[in-house]
Amino acid sequence: MPTSRNDDFDRSLRQLQQHAEGAVSAATLARLRQARRHATSGADAGASPWRRRGWWLATACSAVLAVTVAVQFNRTAPVLPPSVAADPATDLSDDALLFDESPELYLWLGSDAVAME
Template identity: 40%
Template sequence: MTPVEDTHARLDAQARRLHATALSQVSPQTLSRLRAARHAAQATDAPARAGHWRWFAATTFTAVLAVGIGLQLMPADPALPPAGEQPAAPAIASSTGTQQDDFDAATLLDEDPDLYLWLASVEAQPLAMESIP
């Protein structure tokens, strides 16, 4: 053993001897009261400490989870409206003078014959193959 370890071992042995001597001089009634008080203090103190830690961990986990869900639900482009809302599209006037909604595909395609030429062009095919995220 090194001198430092030897010193620590001797100090430990001396402290144990002094503790044993002190315990032999205390009455059994006092020891039982001290033991009961120690157990009562541990029983009331331990749940309070553990409860605070559990509440803190649960609150932190919930906050992190809420932030993560919130970030997932945010739109990718702030200029775009949320997913549930459709932007107001202008109504299209047909040749008869009545207005039709923007989902009337026949009217949209009838108004732009150049669309068919563009669809047949070489530059339309790669664009059609792209996936929208």
């Protein structure tokens, strides 16, 4: 069965890994297992003060962000003076209808040419 370059590369990396695993001493493997068990034990009693402060800092930043977003959503829309507010009884000018009547504008805005500029 023919092999591709990727298969040959995978096979050579597997052999290299097996060779490296065989070269590690039993004492080193025991220390690595012990370090892994200690890291995954979930005991944070020996965590550094900086690590404990990091969780509090992350929680505080999340709370500030949540409050900021809530304040932004609870704002009411600004009231425009009567001269600026649109009167629904009047007809819209041709300039205002230009965007509604030109789908090419939206196609151009969504094109890659605009994104690359």
